[in-house]
Amino acid sequence: MTLLETALNARKNAYAPYSNFKVGAAVRSGSGKIFGGCNVENVASPEGTCAEAGAIAAMIAAGETEIAEILVVAGGPVLITPCGGCRQKIAEFSELDTPVILANPAGETSTTTVGDLLPGSFDKSHLQKG
Numbered sequence: 001m002t003l004l005e006t007a008l009n010a011r012k013n014a015y016a017p018y019s020n021f022k023v024g025a026a027v028r029s030g031s032g033k034i035f036g037g038c039n040v041e042n043v044a045s046p047e048g049t050c051a052e053a054g055a056i057a058a059m060i061a062a063g064e065t066e067i068a069e070i071l072v073v074a075g076g077p078v079l080i081t082p083c084g085g086c087r088q089k090i091a092e093f094s095e096l097d098t099p100v101i102l103a104n105p106a107g108e109t110s111t112t113t114v115g116d117l118l119p120g121s122f123d124k125s126h127l128q129k130g
């Protein structure tokens, strides 16, 4: 299955009764395996999780820590981009030039990078004890 197919399959199972906005994501890890995820909302809204978080969690649970590529897919008139929190989550396991593919269910895509989505990010170099 491709990244898009995996993300679309996961999106079918998205639990989004509050926003009615279903999102799917798929990560290709360093070993080449693909992991999918979907958004999982909660009646206590801050407890909901994004599709990207689900895909990343599946990758980590499988013992991998490198994102080679990530795709996010949703409906709507414009291609979705990852929310701010997800940009930071993606950055944790990727490089500045790691591709981030934005897609819609029709298969239209646009590719950007982690560095373009999150310039000047807080990273491990900042986390030094003073």
Ligand code: THU
Pocket: 016, 019, 021, 023, 038, 039, 040, 041, 048, 049, 050, 051, 052, 072, 081, 082, 083, 086
């Ligand atoms: N959502 C994602 O799953 N990923 C994003 O990057 C943006 C937003 C979800 C969260 C919520 O369930 C719904 O989309 C509407 O915000």
